Amino acid sequence: MAFLSSSSSKQSLSSSSSSRLFLLVTLLPLSLASFAFLLQWRGGINDLVTKWFTDNQPFPGIASSPNVSRVLESIPGVKVIHRTKELEEQQAKSRIWNETWLEKFFYKPCNHELFVKQNLNMEMAITMARDDGMDWILHLDTDELVHPSGTPEYSLRSLLRDVPEYVDSVIFTNYESTVERDDIKEPFSEVSMFKKNYEHLPREVYFSSYKEATRGNPNYFLTYANGKSAARIQDGLRPNGAHRWYNYNTIPNAIVLDEAAILHYTYSRFSDLTSRRNRCGCKTNKEDVKRCFMLEFDRAAFIIASSSTSEEMLQWYREKVVWTDDKLKLKLLRRGVLTRIYEPMVIIQELREAGVFTSVVNSAHMSISMNRNNNSSTSNITKESSQATTRKILEFNLDNESQAVPPQSPPILESTHNV
């Protein structure tokens, strides 16, 4: 979850400063946020950092270890909310339980339970963001990044600042990681190839590449394809599933913003197969798996991870997830179905070289009782920018918005006839 204050952010930067410093300074808030995510993947940030996070976590986001929490809490602008008994009791009293829009996800295991929790968390986050005077709220998972490539300074803040007043919510489409190795440890700094969302492809390219891009999997994307969205903080705002926001009082105006995309690093590590399995106590028969998971690929992955040897699992992972066929990659890269995105990788490497991660970990390590919620945050470092952009207005109730929007797969080949 990220809160963004888009209005209070102007700072002039001397044009004589070196471009490298400029990049680092401009990207620092974003990078610290991604560091927060990175921490959850542990892995080889460097020896010191790795040594400090030796415990195994069930899966990113479910519960940070005390060491991880301590580091996160020491980062200016980062607030960690612990899933305490009090929090659960408060969420048990949420009005969401009395509403019909989320009810079909209630009292079902695994991904459905997670989905309900996400909505309860989003609801609390709206209140907190409002109390803190935030302008926008965005819900992201720990395996996702925002990639504002269509903005002059790679700035989500400047993008949101330019959104017209009458717009209540913006939708970002998502791209999906396409890993080229089976031994990735730290996806944000090791993955550079992504599959574009069908929303960013000409229809004929999408359908003519469908089979090759899908590689025998149930869908063009392994997991969801319906993007994520950010909403303006205002009266009546409510979550509408993990992918959208809605309003109790009115029908909100939503637009699609093509200047940014969500990068979803899905199943980018082989160990994601087992960690996803471990979070669900499902049986492996078809009925049970269907109750546990919303998406076809998650179901297939769960069955493999629950019923195969590790050699078979690795074999399956290589077949379904890892891209090793250079000719196919080149072909799909040329068609624009696959694309290279280096920014997250470069940012993280630069920060690592500049010692930012080490010093954050060190300082958290040194002063356990570090000042929390300190105001000297880096969060208002951005430059002014403005650019008129073409935006298409969406009828917000395209999907039946009286119901929460679940993760959705992309259109399948058979639907050619309907579109």
Ligand SMILES: *[C@@H]1O[C@H](CO)[C@@H](O)[C@H](O)[C@H]1NC(C)=O
């Ligand atoms: C937390 O960090 C300390 C070093 O400060 C280390 O000794 C300890 O093993 C770490 N705990 C876990 C669970 O990783």
Ligand SMILES: *[C@@H]1O[C@H](CO)[C@@H](O)[C@H](O)[C@H]1NC(C)=O
């Ligand atoms: C939910 O509905 C019950 C029964 O109508 C009511 O007692 C309760 O106050 C409601 N809770 C909220 C948070 O609206």
Ligand SMILES: *[C@@H]1O[C@H](CO)[C@@H](O)[C@H](O)[C@H]1NC(C)=O
């Ligand atoms: C930050 O500072 C402002 C004004 O100095 C104050 O009103 C606000 O409560 C502070 N916030 C936090 C989280 O300390």
Ligand SMILES: *[C@@H]1O[C@H](CO)[C@@H](O)[C@H](O)[C@H]1NC(C)=O
């Ligand atoms: C905030 O942090 C700075 C240095 O990081 C410190 O000097 C200052 O006293 C802190 N302020 C509060 C209110 O904790």
Ligand SMILES: *[C@@H]1O[C@H](CO)[C@@H](O)[C@H](O)[C@H]1NC(C)=O
């Ligand atoms: C943040 O913005 C406020 C108001 O524009 C300004 O007074 C303050 O100095 C800025 N802080 C930083 C760290 O840039």
Ligand SMILES: *[C@@H]1O[C@H](CO)[C@@H](O)[C@H](O)[C@H]1NC(C)=O
């Ligand atoms: C929307 O969903 C509700 C609840 O499932 C249903 O009653 C209604 O008919 C749906 N409306 C449309 C237009 O599909």
